[in-house]
Amino acid sequence: MNKFGFLSGIFTIILVFLQFIPLGFNFGVEGVSSIWVLTYFGVNNPVLSSFVRFPLELFSYGDRQIFLWGIIIGDELYLWFEINVLSFIFLFLISILTVILSIVGSIKENPTGKRLINFSLIALIFILLYSIIGIPIYSQEILGTQFGYFDIFLYLNYGFFILILNCILALFAYIKHPISK
Amino acid sequence: MIITKKLGMIGGLIAFFLAFFSEIPVYIPEGWVIDFKIFTLSDTEFYFWGYLINQNKSYSSLLLQFPENIFALTIWVSITLIGLILIMASTKRAKFSNSKLLFKISILLIMYLITLFSIIILIQLIIDITKIFVVLGLGFYLTLGILIINIFTLRSLKKE
Numbered sequence: 060m061n062k063f064g065f066l067s068g069i070f071t072i073i074l075v076f077l078q079f080i081p082l083g084f085n086f087g088v089e090g091v092s093s094i095w096v097l098t099y100f101g102v103n104n105p106v107l108s109s110f111v112r113f114p115l116e117l118f119s120y121g122d123r124q125i126f127l128w129g130i131i132i133g134d135e136l137y138l139w140f141e142i143n144v145l146s147f148i149f150l151f152l153i154s155i156l157t158v159i160l161s162i163v164g165s166i167k168e169n170p171t172g173k174r175l176i177n178f179s180l181i182a183l184i185f186i187l188l189y190s191i192i193g194i195p196i197y198s199q200e201i202l203g204t205q206f207g208y209f210d211i212f213l214y215l216n217y218g219f220f221i222l223i224l225n226c227i228l229a230l231f232a233y234i235k236h237p238i239s240k
Numbered sequence: 241m242i243i244t245k246k247l248g249m250i251g252g253l254i255a256f257f258l259a260f261f262s263e264i265p266v267y268i269p270e271g272w273v274i275d276f277k278i279f280t281l282s283d284t285e286f287y288f289w290g291y292l293i294n295q296n297k298s299y300s301s302l303l304l305q306f307p308e309n310i311f312a313l314t315i316w317v318s319i320t321l322i323g324l325i326l327i328m329a330s331t332k333r334a335k336f337s338n339s340k341l342l343f344k345i346s347i348l349l350i351m352y353l354i355t356l357f358s359i360i361i362l363i364q365l366i367i368d369i370t371k372i373f374v375v376l377g378l379g380f381y382l383t384l385g386i387l388i389i390n391i392f393t394l395r396s397l398k399k400e
Contacts, residue, residue: 062328082289082316083262083298086273090298110262110298111290113316 064165064176064232070225075127075154081109117218149189157182173236180229244396245330251389252326259319277377288319318349343394350387
């Protein structure tokens with residue numbers, strides 16, 4: 060099994076499905092996880108809560124936070140297909156494809172597995188490039204302000220760095236992919 | 241060899257608990273919990289992920305802007321990496337040489353964390369050393385436990 064490929068898949072799952080990583084888990088109704096569940100789902104979370112949120116957004120601009128799955132404006136949560144269809148395809152759908160490719164590829168110890176890991180690496184690089192080139196192009200529609208090409212680098216957040224780390228992991232996964240004879 | 245690997249796995253899981261959890265309930269009606277705090281200083285309880293004031297307000301320097309967050313980030317990433325490294329090094333199909341290297345890296349990271357926290361605690365306890373058992377939490381002892389597990393597993397691997 061290709062451990063780097065599997066880890067890369069797990070990192071992509073975290074980025075594409077989560078808004079934050081909860082830290083300081085406790086068991087009670089107080090805490091940020093409870094507030095989050097109450098805000099977005101309108102119900103109390105009686106069992107599991109957490110104290111601190113490790114943010115996973117790619118970029119933060121004012122009250123807008125950009126994720127792989129969508130965007131948060133103030134307290135409102137929008138998925139990409141509601142805001143920008145191209146971002147929905149390039150950020151969300153390709154991310155899902157990357158998850159499947161890297162996990163299936165990491166299990167298969169043959170040339171097909173290596174090819175799948177290669178595809179996932181290319182997809183991740185594509186997502187990274189789209190986030191630094193595509194988001195500024197459509198910034199008027201997404202963020203309400205037209206960005207210059209390099210302005211986006213002023214608003215990077217943890218998610219972006221995890222994405223870079225993920226690309227490096229995928230590269231290692233491609234180089235070290237085991238092929239059993 | 242199997243016991244060594246299992247111990248490594250247990251060490252990794254403990255490291256993950258320290259990185260993500262504040263407490264685990266043992267018996268909720270009586271309020272019995274396993275608290276993972278590293279140390280307490282005047283109503284503030286310090287954990288690897290941040291700190292709690294008076295048991296109800298929480299903060300984490302992780303959420304500060306760059307570069308103020310680097311210190312907290314280093315501590316949290318270190319303990320998370322230790323968990324990841326120990327589990328990866330303890331899998332059945334892990335290569336012997338790779339496991340040895342990973343255990344060495346993990347020992348270095350744990351020693352860095354223990355030294356860091358020991359300095360902070362000692363500075364605070366310099367006036368009254370008898371308070372050490374009041375101040376130190378289970379998290380600190382578990383970190384020491386991970387270090388012992390790590391040294392034991394590395395020694396066993398070397399012998400084999």
